Amino acid sequence: xxxxxxxxxxxxxxxxxxxxxxxxxxxxxxxxxxxxxxxxxxxxxxxxxxxxxxxxxxxxxxxxxxxxxxxxxxxxxxxxxxxxxxxxxxxxxxxxxxxxxxxxxxxxxxxxxxxxxxxxxxxxxxxxxxxxxxxxxxxxxxxxxxxxxxxxxxxxxxxxxxxxxxxxxxxxxxxxxxxxxxxxxxxxxxxxxxxxxxxxxxxxxxxxxxxxxxxxxxxxxxxxxxxxxxxxxxxxxxxxxxxxxxxxxxxxxxxxxxx
Amino acid sequence: xxxxxxxxxxxxxxxxxxxxxxxxxxxxxxxxxxxxxxxxxxxxxxxxxxxxxxxxxxxxxxxxxxxxxxxxxxxxxxxxxxxxxxxxxxxxxxxxxxxxxxxxxxxxxxxxxxxxxxxxxxxxxxxxxxxxxxxxxxxxxxxxxxxxxxxxxxxxxxxxxxxxxxxxxxxxxxxxxxxxxxxxxxxxxxxxxxxxxxxxxxxxxxxxxxxxxxxxxxxxxxxxxxxxxxxxxxxxxxxxxxxxxxxxxxxxxxxxxxxxxxxx
Numbered sequence: 439x440x441x442x443x444x445x446x447x448x449x450x451x452x453x454x455x456x457x458x459x460x461x462x463x464x465x466x467x468x469x470x471x472x473x474x475x476x477x478x479x480x481x482x483x484x485x486x487x488x489x490x491x492x493x494x495x496x497x498x499x500x501x502x503x504x505x506x507x508x509x510x511x512x513x514x515x516x517x518x519x520x521x522x523x524x525x526x527x528x529x530x531x532x533x534x535x536x537x538x539x540x541x542x543x544x545x546x547x548x549x550x551x552x553x554x555x556x557x558x559x560x561x562x563x564x565x566x567x568x569x570x571x572x573x574x575x576x577x578x579x580x581x582x583x584x585x586x587x588x589x590x591x592x593x594x595x596x597x598x599x600x601x602x603x604x605x606x607x608x609x610x611x612x613x614x615x616x617x618x619x620x621x622x623x624x625x626x627x628x629x630x631x632x633x634x635x636x637x638x639x640x641x642x643x644x645x646x647x648x649x650x651x652x653x654x655x656x657x658x659x660x661x662x663x664x665x666x667x668x669x670x671x672x673x674x675x676x677x678x679x680x681x682x683x684x685x686x687x688x689x690x691x692x693x694x695x696x697x
Numbered sequence: 698x699x700x701x702x703x704x705x706x707x708x709x710x711x712x713x714x715x716x717x718x719x720x721x722x723x724x725x726x727x728x729x730x731x732x733x734x735x736x737x738x739x740x741x742x743x744x745x746x747x748x749x750x751x752x753x754x755x756x757x758x759x760x761x762x763x764x765x766x767x768x769x770x771x772x773x774x775x776x777x778x779x780x781x782x783x784x785x786x787x788x789x790x791x792x793x794x795x796x797x798x799x800x801x802x803x804x805x806x807x808x809x810x811x812x813x814x815x816x817x818x819x820x821x822x823x824x825x826x827x828x829x830x831x832x833x834x835x836x837x838x839x840x841x842x843x844x845x846x847x848x849x850x851x852x853x854x855x856x857x858x859x860x861x862x863x864x865x866x867x868x869x870x871x872x873x874x875x876x877x878x879x880x881x882x883x884x885x886x887x888x889x890x891x892x893x894x895x896x897x898x899x900x901x902x903x904x905x906x907x908x909x910x911x912x913x914x915x916x917x918x919x920x921x922x923x924x925x926x927x928x929x930x931x932x933x934x935x936x937x938x939x940x941x942x943x944x945x946x947x948x949x950x951x952x953x954x955x956x957x958x959x960x961x
């Protein structure tokens with residue numbers, strides 16, 4: 439019941455904003471040239487999907503996102519594991535990693551385009567630099583924060599080094615990595631879209647950038663809406679994966695469980 | 698226990714000292730745990746009882762002195778010992794069954810056999826049918842039972858216990874204590890049981906060792922507990938002998954507790 443109430447209020451809010459926008463333009467309070475109109479934007483999105491021209495761009499952006507996400511996560515987890523278990527390496531690399539992470543990634547986009555061309559590789563590279571650090575820091579943290587008691591217990595039960603890694607360190611870090619998946623996916627999308635925006639021949643970022651070039655505000659807003667829905671769907675997918683992999687974790691308030 | 702006198706002690710500490718930086722936790726500790734004996738170590742908080750267990754477990758080598766396990770000098774982890782920790786030490790991402798089978802899994806026992814034996818142990822500690830629960834779905838007492846099964850399934854000759862029941866409510870605690878005595882009487886492991894609760898120590902042990910207040914604490918008294926076995930920890934507390942032993946040990950322990958508090 440409460441859920442239904444929240445849903446209806448959300449729907450009402452959305453409707454109010456869209457109607458207000460539509461009316462403001464129709465009554466001439468704001469200029470359609472700068473703000474377009476919800477009805478036009480909806481029509482434009484419908485057009486894109488009916489003609490099918492948007493699918494190519496969606497596919498490219500999705501591909502870049504997934505590749506950046508996977509490569510960044512894998513590399514970040516590998517380095518996180520290594521540094522967490524090797525304090526010397528961590529001490530040596532620490533200032534370099536901090537320096538690299540402090541570079542604003544947008545700055546790198548042109549140079550990646552120069553190195554990797556206008557295709558998807560330069561966008562994957564940009565997303566990689568964002569995702570990598572999220573995965574790295576979370577893995578590092580996850581491994582460093584393994585409870586010393588759990589570790590001592592596993593050792594007393596006879597765990598070897600590789601068994602500790604498999605049964606204790608990795609599962610512990612996994613919960614950290616998974617909790618950061620959302621951030622990672624968001625960053626992968628940012629990498630892809632910003633890369634496309636700054637120089638590409640396909641992708642949602644490219645579509646928006648092209649529309650802006652000719653002051654086609656309807657297409658700009660249409661692109662933004664498609665992009666937003668795209669990210670929300672990815673988020674839902676990530677949420678499903680997270681729930682599947684963290685079945686062992688207590689729901690908030692469930693701690694202590696049954697007696 | 699007379700013939701045990703002739704055999705090698707399960708654990709023998711000689712002049713064991715442990716430091717953490719500048720802080721000396723325990724100093725010059727001599728302690729013998731006879732094979733098959735149940736010894737309780739009591740002392741005020743911060744007297745280095747856990748430190749002593751970690752040294753015997755081989756988790757942290759002593760700064761000075763030596764540890765002998767069945768006569769052999771201990772280097773590295775103590776493979777003859779099982780350790781029941783004060784805090785929750787179960788793997789939260791494994792079910793009760795997987796947790797109970799953990800040691801066997803590490804030892805390379807085939808999965809089917811390991812799970813079968815783990816299920817039997819869970820039943821033995823009163824958790825039949827709870828194998829597929831994750832630790833957070835179990836109560837504190839149930840988690841302790843899983844931990845007990847996890848340790849005992851490896852059949853350690855020495856059992857190190859660090860205030861294992863201190864987080865439980867009184868009823869659950871006495872239930873667990875009786876259960877522990879029942880399991881111990883089955884195959885008479887050597888148990889070193891650390892606690893700050895004198896009543897618990899007397900109810901369970903053959904011998905109670907009193908530690909002085911820290912820093913640089915060491916054993917300052919040993920008291921045999923002449924209570925008959927098998928015991929019921931609830932009923933034994935009401936006997937005249939129990940109160941006598943309690944009075945005797947408390948007269949020594951009280952000063953140490955006062956000292957520990959004076960320093961805080």
